[in-house]
Structures are given as C-alpha cells and as structure tokens.
Amino acid sequence: MFYRLKALIIKELLAILRDKRSRLLLVVPPMMQMIVFSFAATLEVKNVSIGILNSDLGQASHELVQRFHGSPTFRHITYLKGVNEIAPLIDSQQAILVLHIRSDFSRNVAANRPANVQFILDGRRSNAAQIVQGYAARIVSDFNGHQPVELVPRNWFNPNLTYIWHTVPSLIGILSTLIGLIVTGLSVARERELGTFDQLLVSPLKPLEILLGKTIPSFFLAMCEGLLILTVAIFVFRVPFNGSVFLLMVGLAAFLLAIVGVGLFISSLAKTQQQAVLGAFVFMVPAMLMSGFATPVENMPRWLQLVAEGNPLKHFMIIIKGVFLKDMPPALVAENTWPILVIAMVTLGCASWLFRSRLE
DSSP states (O other): OHHHHHHHHHHHHHHHHSSHHHHHHHHHHHHHHHHHHHHHSOOOOOSEEEEEEEOOOSHHHHHHHHHHHHOTTEEEEEEOSSGGGHHHHHHTTSOSEEEEEOTTHHHHHHTTOOOOEEEEEOGGGHHHHHHHHHHHHHHHHHHHOOOSSOOOOOOSSOTTOOHHHHHHHHHHHHHHHHHHHHHHHHHHHHHHHHTOHHHHHTSSOOHHHHHHHHHHHHHHHHHHHHHHHHHHHHHTSOOOOOSOHHHHHHHHHHHHHHHHHHHHHHHHHOSSHHHHHHHHHHHHHHHHHTTTSSSOGGGSOHHHHHHHTTOHHHHHHHHHHHHHHHOOOHHHHHHHHHHHHHHHHHHHHHHHHHHHHHHO
C-alpha cells in the first residue's frame, strides 16, 4: 500500500508542478492578491475630499477651518460660496462631507454661548461617512476645549492601529483556503476531463488509496503556500510575530484538513475543471464573508452566527490573529482548533463517502 500510495502522490505532484499554468496558479495569484488585499482591502478612511461653507468671517471660524486643513485625513478641501452648492457637490461624489459654519459662530464662541456647526454627509457611503463624521467631530471637539476629562486611549496588540497588521495575517487564512480549494478541487476533475481517471480505477489502487493520493499532495502544497505567505508577512510587510510557530502550524494543518475535505467534495461532484473552480468560489465567498475578516461575526444576526460556527476559516482567523499579535496561549489555540478538527472530520468523511459512491 505504501509504494502504491507513494507512486500516486509523486504522480499528482508532477502533474501539478510540470504544468506551467498550475505553477503560475500556485505562486502568481496568491502574491498578487496579497499585495492588492494588503493595501486595498482596508476599512480605514484616508485622503478624504470635503467641502466647507464658511458663512462666518470671524477669527474662530478661520481657526476651525485651519484645523481641518492641518488634519492628514482630509486631502482636498473645496470652499463653497452658498448653500445651493452643497447638493451638487455631494451628488457628484466630489466630497463625502460638507462642513457648514453659520454666520454667528465666532460671536457665539466669544460670548461663551453654544456655537453649532453642521455636517452634511453622503449617506450612500454609510460606513465611510460614519468614520469621517467621527474624525470631523473630534476636530470640532478639540476646538471647543471644554472637556473636563481628557480621554487617553490605549490600543492593545496594535498600538498605532496599523490596519495592515489586521489584513496581512488574515490573508494567510484566506489565500490558503483559495489554494487548498483550487488544487484539491481540480485533482479529480482534471483526471475526468483528461480521461485518465478510468486508468486509476483499473490500477491496483484501492478507493481509499486514491483518496489519500489526492489529499496528501493538496495538503502539502497548501501548507507550503501558507508558509510562503507567512514569510512574506513577517519579512516583507514587517507584521510582528509574537506567538509560537508550532502552534500556528498545528492550527494551519487542522484548518487545511477541513479545506481539503471541502475541495475533495467539490471535486467529486464536478465533471470538468471549470465546474470545480466555480464550486470552489461558491464556497469561498460565503466563507470569507462569515470569517470575521471584513465585519465582526458578533455583528451578524444570531442565526448567521450559528452558521458561522461551521466555517473553519472563522475559527482559524481567531488563531492566526491571536498567535501573530498577542502570543495566544496554547489553551486558547486548542479551544479554537478542536472545532476545526470536528469540521475536518465531517468534510473528509463526506468527501470520502461521495468519492466512494461515485466510484461505484
């Protein structure tokens, strides 16, 4: 059995590595996606364009405007001459916020009376508008200077709130998922499409050996891909790694077992490589959305949170961020690893059952 399995594993690895398109698929897309995701997939709001309608010519309003000028968040400021210019500026998306300073602003500030300003925001970009409103409100609040208590925030594990520290570790899980699904999903479908699957059936290989021969190379390649992305994250993007490499590898191995099971299930259903790729993306998109990468799982409806418990990427995201940024202890790693192992047992079991039934 060992020699038959060894021969099939070598054959699978050669079939992938000898194909130029397969080699490119393993290296180029993950690296491109890592670069694009790291700098583009961000919820930070920078280089914001705003409009200012200053109906007051006093010193106080001028000082407030200069504070907006000095903020690194706001890149371009458009000065408006009248209220009728607000709507066209927002409608054309030339500004996400318009600051309206009323004509009595400086007088009210000098008389210690409430001096109000108005924010007009583009609600079509609701998330960005809320963040920009927070930035602008902080500038106005600092200008007032009437707070009796000074708030001094302290951010644990990411003191400067560097968003790339959140994005890049998450990409280890996302891109490993993508590679694991694609490589595993194409394995059986490629054999069927090329007509070589029937040769496996008449070979001395047993169904279990064929299944293992398809699983082990995909698992090995996905682990190598995960290690490559981990190396790039640490040495290229300079994301601090504070935890244990061993614990991370244990979590990654359990996670990839679950992903390989899903990939084999898809591959057993697909008759062509195109169907396998489409099936992989059908799983990939909901898994990424329910992983906590873009939005916290806790913000989702209760029923969707329960569905997310069956998503291995959701549990691995906790492990990868915890090990990277805060040296997660082994007990917490184990607490998030055992659900992945349960999911792996289910996915591999279902894939094995479907694979055997399709052989029969």
